[in-house]
Amino acid sequence: MGIVxxxxxxxxxxxxxxxxxxxxxxxxxxxxxxxxxxxGMMVMGAAIAFAATQITGSPYIGILAGIAGGxxxxxxxxxxxxxxxxxxxxxxxxxxxxxxxxxxQIGEPYVGxxxxxxxxxxxxxxxxxxxxxxxxxxxxxIFYVSIALVIGVNWFLFKSRAGLKIRAIGDNHGSAHxxxxxxxxxxxxxxxFGGACAGLAGAQLSLVYTPQWxxxxxxxxxxxxxxxxxFASWRPWRVLAGGYLFGAVSISQxxxxxxxxxxxxxxxxxxxxxxTVVVLILISHNRRMTQxxxxxxxxKPFVPDR
Amino acid sequence: MKxxxxxxxxxxxxxxxxxxxxxxxxxxxxxxxxGSKTDGGWTQAHDIGRQxxxxxxxxxxxxxxxESVPEGPDAERAIERMARSGxxxxxxxxxxxxxxxxxxxxxFPDVKFEHATGFKSAPNVATYNSRFYEGRYIQGIIAAKxxxxxxxxxxxxxxxxxxVMGINAFVHGAQSVNPDFxxxxxxxxxxxxxxxxxxxxxxxxxxxxxxxxxxxDTTAPMQVAAERGIKAFGQASDMIKAGPETxxxxxxxxxxxxxxxxxxxxxDGTWKSEQVWDGLKDGIxxxxxxxxxxxxxxxxxxxxxAKIRSGELHPFTGLIKKQDGSDWLADGxxxxxxxxxxxxxxxxxxxxxxxx
Numbered sequence: 001m002g003i004v005x006x007x008x009x010x011x012x013x014x015x016x017x018x019x020x021x022x023x024x025x026x027x028x029x030x031x032x033x034x035x036x037x038x039x040g041m042m043v044m045g046a047a048i049a050f051a052a053t054q055i056t057g058s059p060y061i062g063i064l065a066g067i068a069g070g071x072x073x074x075x076x077x078x079x080x081x082x083x084x085x086x087x088x089x090x091x092x093x094x095x096x097x098x099x100x101x102x103x104x105q106i107g108e109p110y111v112g113x114x115x116x117x118x119x120x121x122x123x124x125x126x127x128x129x130x131x132x133x134x135x136x137x138x139x140x141x142i143f144y145v146s147i148a149l150v151i152g153v154n155w156f157l158f159k160s161r162a163g164l165k166i167r168a169i170g171d172n173h174g175s176a177h178x179x180x181x182x183x184x185x186x187x188x189x190x191x192x193f194g195g196a197c198a199g200l201a202g203a204q205l206s207l208v209y210t211p212q213w214x215x216x217x218x219x220x221x222x223x224x225x226x227x228x229x230x231f232a233s234w235r236p237w238r239v240l241a242g243g244y245l246f247g248a249v250s251i252s253q254x255x256x257x258x259x260x261x262x263x264x265x266x267x268x269x270x271x272x273x274x275x276t277v278v279v280l281i282l283i284s285h286n287r288r289m290t291q292x293x294x295x296x297x298x299x300k301p302f303v304p305d306r
Numbered sequence: 307m308k309x310x311x312x313x314x315x316x317x318x319x320x321x322x323x324x325x326x327x328x329x330x331x332x333x334x335x336x337x338x339x340x341g342s343k344t345d346g347g348w349t350q351a352h353d354i355g356r357q358x359x360x361x362x363x364x365x366x367x368x369x370x371x372x373e374s375v376p377e378g379p380d381a382e383r384a385i386e387r388m389a390r391s392g393x394x395x396x397x398x399x400x401x402x403x404x405x406x407x408x409x410x411x412x413x414f415p416d417v418k419f420e421h422a423t424g425f426k427s428a429p430n431v432a433t434y435n436s437r438f439y440e441g442r443y444i445q446g447i448i449a450a451k452x453x454x455x456x457x458x459x460x461x462x463x464x465x466x467x468x469x470v471m472g473i474n475a476f477v478h479g480a481q482s483v484n485p486d487f488x489x490x491x492x493x494x495x496x497x498x499x500x501x502x503x504x505x506x507x508x509x510x511x512x513x514x515x516x517x518x519x520x521x522x523d524t525t526a527p528m529q530v531a532a533e534r535g536i537k538a539f540g541q542a543s544d545m546i547k548a549g550p551e552t553x554x555x556x557x558x559x560x561x562x563x564x565x566x567x568x569x570x571x572x573x574d575g576t577w578k579s580e581q582v583w584d585g586l587k588d589g590i591x592x593x594x595x596x597x598x599x600x601x602x603x604x605x606x607x608x609x610x611x612a613k614i615r616s617g618e619l620h621p622f623t624g625l626i627k628k629q630d631g632s633d634w635l636a637d638g639x640x641x642x643x644x645x646x647x648x649x650x651x652x653x654x655x656x657x658x659x660x661x662x
Contacts (some may be wrong), residue, residue, distance in 0.1 A: 003513070007512065014501065050431035104342065108461055114548055205500075210500040214525075215373075217501075219496075250502075254506050255512070257492045259512045264661045268492075
């Protein structure tokens with residue numbers, strides 16, 4: 001295995017949780033809801049997935065548990081902000097703090113255990129393609145799902161009727177409501193989709209990336225995912241590009257250090273952030289397009305007039 | 307009436323009476339942790355020390371702690387909160403808490419502060435540290451014996467004296483066995499991020515190292531080493547569970563005895579500010595069992611450990627040159643502690659540029 005291949009394999013592992021959490025948050029935000037609790041939902045997913053895997057012995061049950069855990073946890077956010085119309089920013093921040101706390105409790109019995117690593121699924125024939133085969137077709141199921149989700153969400157938002165409704169609600173919930181679209185119900189579903197994706201991202205952390213549980217193991221990846229959504233100007237393909245760019249630069253800087261090229265490591269550590277921001281600003285430089293893509297009702301509470 | 311009592315109580319607290327009042331029942335010995343108490347590494351070692359302290363004094367003391375306190379402005383708030391809550395002593399257990407500890411200590415002259423691994427003290431700020439470099443020197447020797455390629459990977463956290471000293475000790479130990487031994491260093495710029503530590507481990511292994519050592523806090527690098535089938539050293543706690551066939555040994559921090567000694571001094575009223583720097587011989591630092599290595603390597607490691615314990619061998623004994631080729635220690639000369647605690651240079655043979 002060549003060094004380039006080795007680097008790319010590590011990049012895929014590093015980028016997958018970012019792409020997953022971002023694509024979920026993208027749908028939530030497209031419906032006009034700003035959920036800053038991604039970090040909390042992600043770390044909950046990681047703890048629950050690890051615990052479920054240890055109890056049942058099956059990482060696949062662990063994945064499902066992580067998804068369910070993330071979705072249920074986001075329901076709390078939905079109830080507070082959609083039904084009780086609490087402030088979305090404050091509730092999201094609270095969700096992160098709460099998630100870090102509860103996940104620590106859930107994971108406590110499992111600290112220090114070596115987990116079961118999710119095994120790759122080898123796709124016959126395709127995996128024999130030189131170079132690309134082992135990279136793209138000898139991966140675990142979470143990677144395949146992450147790519148499928150980006151394709152699926154892109155189609156769903158821009159080609160399907162339900163996606164159009166979500167975008168309509170995000171842009172003008174008053175008009176959408178007047179047209180008879182169920183604003184609150186749809187937003188609940190969008191929030192739960194975001195939670196499920198963040199939970200899956202968490203499961204990737206504790207089952208693939210580093211198969212173990214340590215408290216606070218998401219270590220800020222939820223926040224990076226949130227930033228990616230904004231810099232990607234709410235476009236699914238750009239989320240994918242941004243996630244992989246961030247992963248690629250993060251891993252390359254580690255290799256650059258090990259090669260000993262003599263650039264200060266503090267600068268190299270900042271590079272993924274700088275590179276991702278610069279590139280995503282460049283590809284979304286058209287301000288009118290960005291404005292069109294930004295959900296106009298993002299973060300605004302909706303109280304239906306009766 | 308209630309309001310008046312409340313006002314009185316508040317002003318009493320402000321005047322510091324609250325601290326005196328609570329000291330009458332149970333003495334509060336407080337801890338500030340940089341990570342979670344179950345991180346499997348650095349913070350867990352401190353928490354085991356805290357539990358030993360609690361067990362020693364039982365009902366006489368309370369040992370509240372704050373976990374996952376970020377280094378920086380938040381640390382100051384956390385330490386101040388502890389001091390204000392009536393702690394008799396506050397142990398701040400990370401290098402990055404240094405300035406915050408000194409700053410808060412100025413405001414609370416009656417509270418004793420103990421800062422781990424730093425170099426700034428005050429009449430009410432003591433520092434304590436462990437001579438980790440003794441363990442790293444032994445690890446270097448083992449690495450040079452065990453590596454087939456003659457290259458080890460080193461996952462470092464931040465370019466502070468403590469970490470630089472560790473790299474130098476490791477390299478010096480390795481080169482005492484194999485003068486051509488090389489070390490590749492990656493600065494993770496974090497103490498705690500399992501994912502990033504694992505990525506660094508993978509990058510080093512992909513670049514051909516066959517021994518891994520770390521100065522970060524989680525077991526993720528050990529796990530990667532196990533997966534890729536190379537050997538590695540544990541850090542701060544015994545990480546054998548993460549790599550039963552991978553861990554060669556680990557530097558295990560055993561802070562309990564120190565915490566008990568200092569708390570006794572607080573209770574007796576004999577506490578005074580000191581700069582304590584204990585090592586293998588004082589039991590503040592122990593080596594996890596030497597495993598996964600041939601008997602002759604094990605024997606060499608044990609002999610080296612015994613020599614350091616007895617004082618016969620100081621890991622930083624000349625001849626040692628600095629990386630730029632200038633002289634540091636003449637043949638047979640031993641480094642003074644001050645130079646080590648402020649170490650900001652690599653010794654000759656380190657294949658990395660020190661971040662400034």
